[in-house]
């Protein structure tokens with residue numbers, strides 16, 4: 001049967017009807033099948049893995065997922081964990097608003113839904129922090145809902161498959177591509193079909209139709225791919241608005257109490273609830289070196305020891321961290337911004353940004 005989708009920009013776009021069968025067949029024989037978050041219909045576990053995988057490599061999630069799952073095996077356990085525990089479990093995975101939303105959402109599921117996730121993408125999307133694509137993934141994997149995911153990887157695959165000329169920086173073309181994604185779904189799929197199809201979209205984007213050099217010769221839909229046929233694979237997806245990154249310098253006052261050399265302690269302050277590293281523990285931050293030194297008595301300023309600067313990339317910022325180490329003995333601490341001493345052995349129990357954790361660990365030995 002010929003499939004089409006109507007668009008505002010073009011009266012009708014023909015869609016390849018063989019896409020879904022080819023993808024399902026390929027996923028069953030050649031797709032990924034050994035990831036620890038696969039083969040479950042538990043919406044909590046699917047949700048947890050989907051959130052962890054957002055903008056994060058599978059290789060990073062592989063070590064975090066089992067640890068998080070062991071500590072919080074279900075939505076009740078997550079809802080009742082402290083925010084410090086959740087941030088510590090997430091520490092180093094980045095994009096910390098995901099962890100805060102995850103925690104908040106678990107509490108809403110427990111307090112307002114009796115601990116049971118809604119069974120439709122629409123209901124799931126009404127929960128805090130669950131976007132359209134994550135809701136679709138949970139509904140498709142767990143309940144077999146006929147709905148398409150459309151994260152960044154899938155947008156790339158479909159825009160190449162269809163040689164989609166719309167600018168994905170604009171909402172109109174984004175909606176149009178979503179309509180096409182829906183129209184490409186398998187006809188009357190079983191639960192297993194929806195699992196294989198959804199997983200197939202993910203696998204294709206992650207392992208074959210990759211960003212800079214797609215492996216078209218290994219692609220199950222090469223025969224129907226319009227970008228490949230025209231030799232223009234990397235022209236898609238079209239996105240005119242590029243991310244603008246700001247550069248920022250942060251000066252960190254790294255106060256170490258080495259009274260017990262084998263078990264040093266660090267003075268850490270909680271970051272504000274919004275902004276970069278919100279809610280995580282970090283040495284006091286200053287906008288420049290002058291403000292940092294001015295916060296200390298003159299006798300201590302001379303003892304500051306500059307450490308190697310650390311570069312750290314965030315989505316919209318390039319941070320350059322300048323740690324200045326001040327070693328003190330118990331009873332000699334200067335007056336410090338509000339915070340707490342954290343011993344080297346307790347660092348793992350605190351939510352710390354990845355570069356700060358590395359820095360403190362290197363100071364602990």
Ligand code: SF4
Pocket residue numbers: 157160161208209210214215216217219220221222225226227228233
């Ligand atoms: Fe992507 Fe190439 Fe497959 Fe087209 S043929 S979907 S460009 S990997």
